Amino acid sequence: MADDIRSYLLAGEKVLWSGKPQQGLRFAPIDIFLVPFSFIWAGMAVFIGGQAIWSMPFSLFTLMPCLFVVVGVYMTVGRLVQDIWVRARTDYMLTDRRAVIHRRPAFAGLGSDLVVVDLTRGAQVRFKAGMGDRGSIVFGQEIGFNLFRRANVGQWVPSLDPTARFIGIENARRVFDQIQTLQSRAG
Template sequence: MSTWPAEAPIPNAASVENRLHSGESLLWSGRPDPSKHFTAKDAFLIPFTVLWAGFAIFWEASVFGMTRGGRGPGIVFILFGAVFVAVGLYMVIGRFFVKAAQKRKTYYWITTERAIITKDNGSWEDVILGQSPVRTRARGTHGDVSFVAGGGPLGIDIWENTGMPSFASRGGFGFYDVKDPQPMFDALRRR
């Protein structure tokens, strides 16, 4: 099992150990690094979101300009544009704050049978190892593991680990932005 920083006791360890199956043992535990904000997907998402937000702000400025003096499209167009400005600002900036906040509440576990994700709110999600292909990626000092399940919507993984909401009924399952990922990779091979 990996070691956690001395200042951060392993949270939820007892609740995870209490839910292990007979003969199942914990091999590794870790968590995502909240200071890691960007992924390779941002090479596409950042320009797209800047264009979205820019157009929405242009729309609002145009509508405000046309409604000055009591003429023009009116309040409906202002409110319509405001929704797109809010979405644009979330996509450009807000998603990084949401992603960091979610990471601070997330814990990863690998056992001899399962990969488990727990959150501070008590939520629990797991996948049985060996039933899905496992894809590992190491980038510098961080690494990811994706447990690829078949039958999901095409392209669902584009939203994984971006901070963008996915409207699919079930998103991807993975451990993202793990600092010093080698012990995690070793635990996957050991099981």
């Protein structure tokens, strides 16, 4: 765990657990829809873009299909790479009062992202079992999938979902049990 996440401890707060999200390529359940959709989009964009570029004289109009190719490449590969990148720069910490998610900036000088969930105030917490002892813990109400919802890149890049969560952590059930114990003591 990166040392910077410990700098967010409050006075008298004790760390019960710390970890990182699952690393590497990780598919989410929504990828059952997104992967085929992104391949269809990218394939159509490349086909139509190629037709436009090779059949017309160069103009601003011929560059327009290239924009769709760029979007298709992002939807097919870029979002997965971005998710890997963000999770590699994310640390989790569970204290005796809070769940803390810290995303380090991609480049020095940029601000980091800190999400804190106060567990003593009865936050809704959900456990999602994964493979083996891995799983995810979701803090708060999840927003359902909506292809046309504005400002929610989390449906395309799960690590950027606005709903706070520990993604694919080891010993997830044990961490969830600790959270349940904390909440029962606070309630």
